[in-house]
Amino acid sequence: xxxxxxxxxxxxxxxxxxxxxxxxxxxxxxxxxxxxxxxxxxxxxxxxxxxxxxxxxxxxxxxxxxxxxxxxxxxxxxxxxxxxxxxxxxxxxxxxxxxxxxxxxxxxxxxxxxxxxxxxxxxxxxxxxxxxxxxxxxxxxxxxxxxxxxxxxxxxxxxxxxxxxxxxxxxxxxxxxxxxxxxxxxxxxxxxxxxxxxxxxxxxxxxxxxxxxxxxxxxxxxxxxxxxxxxxxxxxxxxxxxxxxxxxxxxxxxxxxxxxxxxxxxxxxxxxxxxxxxxxxxxxxxxxxxxxxxxxxxxxxxxxxxxxxxxxxxxxxxxxxxxxxxxxxxxxxxxxxxxxxxxxxxxxxxxxxxxxxxxxxxxxxxxxxxxxxxxxxxxxxxxxxxxxxxxxxxxxxxxxxx
Numbered sequence: 001x002x003x004x005x006x007x008x009x010x011x012x013x014x015x016x017x018x019x020x021x022x023x024x025x026x027x028x029x030x031x032x033x034x035x036x037x038x039x040x041x042x043x044x045x046x047x048x049x050x051x052x053x054x055x056x057x058x059x060x061x062x063x064x065x066x067x068x069x070x071x072x073x074x075x076x077x078x079x080x081x082x083x084x085x086x087x088x089x090x091x092x093x094x095x096x097x098x099x100x101x102x103x104x105x106x107x108x109x110x111x112x113x114x115x116x117x118x119x120x121x122x123x124x125x126x127x128x129x130x131x132x133x134x135x136x137x138x139x140x141x142x143x144x145x146x147x148x149x150x151x152x153x154x155x156x157x158x159x160x161x162x163x164x165x166x167x168x169x170x171x172x173x174x175x176x177x178x179x180x181x182x183x184x185x186x187x188x189x190x191x192x193x194x195x196x197x198x199x200x201x202x203x204x205x206x207x208x209x210x211x212x213x214x215x216x217x218x219x220x221x222x223x224x225x226x227x228x229x230x231x232x233x234x235x236x237x238x239x240x241x242x243x244x245x246x247x248x249x250x251x252x253x254x255x256x257x258x259x260x261x262x263x264x265x266x267x268x269x270x271x272x273x274x275x276x277x278x279x280x281x282x283x284x285x286x287x288x289x290x291x292x293x294x295x296x297x298x299x300x301x302x303x304x305x306x307x308x309x310x311x312x313x314x315x316x317x318x319x320x321x322x323x324x325x326x327x328x329x330x331x332x333x334x335x336x337x338x339x340x341x342x343x344x345x346x347x348x349x350x351x352x353x354x355x356x357x358x359x360x361x362x363x364x365x366x367x368x369x370x371x372x373x374x375x376x377x378x379x380x381x382x383x384x385x386x387x388x389x390x391x392x393x394x395x396x397x398x399x400x401x402x
Contacts, residue, residue: 036078036079036080037079038079038080038081038082039074039075039076039079039080039081039082039109039340039346040081040082040084040102040106040107040108040109041062041066041081041082041083041084041108041109041110041111041112041333041336042084042085042086042102042103042106042108042110042111042112042113043058043059043062043083043084043085043086043111043112043113044085044086044088044095044098044099044102044111044112044113044114044119044123045058045059045085045087045088045112045113045114045115045138046087046088046089046090046115046116047059047085047087048087048089049089049090050242050243050244050270050271050272050276051090051115051116051242051243051270051271052271053270053271053272053321053322054115054138054269054270054271054322054325055087055115055325056325057320057321057322057323057324057325057326057329058112058115058137058138058325058326058328058329059083059085059329060307060310060311060320060325060326060329061137061325061326061327061328061329061330061332061333062083062112062137062329062330062332062333063083063310064303064306064307064310064326064330065329065330065331065333065334065337066081066082066083066333067306067310068306068334069081069333069334069337075337075340075341076340076341076344076345076346081337084102084106084108086098086101086102088113088115088116088119090115090116090119090242091119092116092118092119092121092122093122095113095114095119095120095122095123096122096123096126099111099113099123099126099127100126103126103127103130103132108132109132109133109340109346109348109351110132110133110134110135110336110339110340110351111123111127111132111133111134111135112134112135112136112137112329112332112333112336113134113136113137114134114136114138114139114144115138115139115270116139116190116242117139117140117141117144117188117189117190117193118188118189118190119139120136120139120141120144121141121143121144121189124144124147124149124154125147125149127153127154128147128149128151128152128153128154130348131151131153131348131349131352132153132348133153133155133336133339133348133351133352133355134153134154134155135155135156135157135332135335135336136154136155136156136157136158137156137157137158137325137328137329137332138158138270138324138325138328139158139190140158140159140160140161140164140190140193140265140266141161141189141190141193142160142161142162142193142196142197143189143193144156145160145377145378146377151349151352152377153348153352154377155335155355155372155377155378155379156377156378156379156380157328157329157331157332157335157365157379157380158289158324158328158378158380159265159266159287159289159324159380159385160378160380161190161193161194161197161265162193162196162197162200163381163382163385164194164197164265164266164287164385165194165197165198165200165201166197166201166204166382167287167382167385168198168201168238168263168264168265168287169181169198169201169202169205169207169238171263171285171287171387172236172238172261172263173205175261175263175285175398176235176236176261176263178207178235178236178261178263179207179235180207180208180209180210180232180233180234180235180236181202181207181209181210181234181235181236181237181238181263182209182210182211182212182213182229182232182234182236182237182238183195183198183209183211183212183213183237183238183240184213184215184222184225184226184229184237184238184239184240184241184249185212185213185214185215185238185239185240185241186214186215186216186217186240186241186242186245186267187214187215187216187217188217190240191214191240191241194238194240194265195212198238210229210232210233210234210235211228211229211232211234213225213226213228213229215241215245215248215249217241217242217244217245219245219248220248221248221252222248222249222252223252223255223256226249226252226253226256226258227256230256230258230260234260235260235261236260236261236262236263237249237260237261237262237263238263238264239262239263239264239265239267239284240264240265240267241265241267242267242270242271243267243268243270243271243272243273243276244271244276245267246264246267246268246273246277246284247268247273247276247277247278247281248276249262250262250277250278250280250281250283250284251277251278251280253280254278254280259283261283261285262283262284262285263285263286264284264285264286264287265286265287266286266287266288266322266324267286268281268284268286268390269286269288269321269322269324269388269395270322270325273390274390274393281390282389282390282391283389284389284390285387285388285389285398286387286388286389287385287386287387287388288322288323288324288385288386288387288388288395288397289324289327289328289365289380289384289385289386290323290324290326290327290328290364290365290386291317291323291386291388291395291396291397292304292317292320292323292326293317293318293394293396293397294397299362299363299364300364303326303327303330303364304316304317304320307320307326318393318394321394321395322395323395327364327365328365328380330363330364331361331363331364331365331368331379332379334361334363335355335358335361335363335368335371335372335379336351336355338354338358338361339351339352339354339355339357339358340354341354342354342355342357342358343357355372355377356372356373356374358370358371358372365380365384366380366384
């Protein structure tokens with residue numbers, strides 16, 4: 001064999017070695033990039049307007065949970081979670097546009113959102129179509145999770161209208177000896193959901209409503225509707241509306257001089273209710289899923305400390321408001337992380353099925369045991385509700401003043 005041939009063989013060998021080394025380095029580098037690629041968590045909520053306080057509470061609950069998960073090494077072999085937020089301004093059309101952006105451009109693995117039931121109802125068909133798991137941490141419309149889709153990608157860690165409605169009647173009967181309630185409801189899909197649920201709750205108990213009145217979100221005078229309910233003999237009002245409209249109902253009652261018990265869904269908790277409603281705002285009793293006041297368990301103590309550390313303006317439980325936004329989002333994020341882990345993937349349908357594989361999670365609201373199953377996408381039940389009111393601009397459990 002000639003020296004020239006030997007040289008060619010040696011050169012070929014070196015080229016093969018270099019090519020192999022380059023391929024190996026490329027594989028290692030590619031793996032490192034994949035491992036480092038964040039898992040994006042989307043959030044669509046009201047971050048401006050009268051409900052912005054609730055939207056910010058949801059953001060904080062998600063971020064505190066994400067910080068905990070990332071501090072423990074992230075998910076799927078070290079991938080960090082990243083929160084990507086969009087403001088829907090409580091507008092369904094803007095919610096759909098934001099959903100498209102987060103799904104198609106940001107490639108979110110799980111989408112949280114829908115502070116308002118109309119926004120959620122607009123988003124759900126799109127997430128089911130695109131097979132992206134959706135977790136609702138606030139909006140309570142029954143049809144959000146019971147939407148008829150198969151497979152269904154909408155899950156919820158929040159109140160559910162048809163369950164809240166049963167609770168509203170039971171609470172009114174126990175607390176105010178209610179026999180003839182009147183309904184004053186926002187004229188949108190959330191109001192429709194509650195009208196259906198309240199009618200069913202009343203029928204189940206043989207109770208007849210004094211009447212049902214509707215109003216628009218932009219209305220500032222509900223005196224005509226309330227006058228009809230008063231004339232019909234309503235001894236309690238069931239109120240369903242978000243912050244601004246709920247405040248207008250209270251102010252209209254003040255103008256009438258009608259002092260009547262108000263049992264509300266949790267709309268008043270979503271923002272500047274006492275500022276907008278005036279002194280009588282404190283008389284409204286509304287449902288919640290959690291309170292940071294009173295004795296806390298280990299998870300509650302940890303979350304309070306984390307929120308105070310991350311957000312210096314928060315000096316104590318009274319500043320973690322509305323509590324349900326933080327609590328529902330915090331538990332929802334940890335449950336979503338467990339679903340991603342169970343899936344071993346960020347692929348939408350695998351994560352959807354991952355929710356069904358969650359066995360147990362010791363959360364903030366409660367210890368969840370098999371919280372989801374095919375056909376059961378709501379993790380919070382009637383036993384998890386508490387009743388609250390505003391005392392000195394703080395949301396406290398009814399009867400608790402400190």
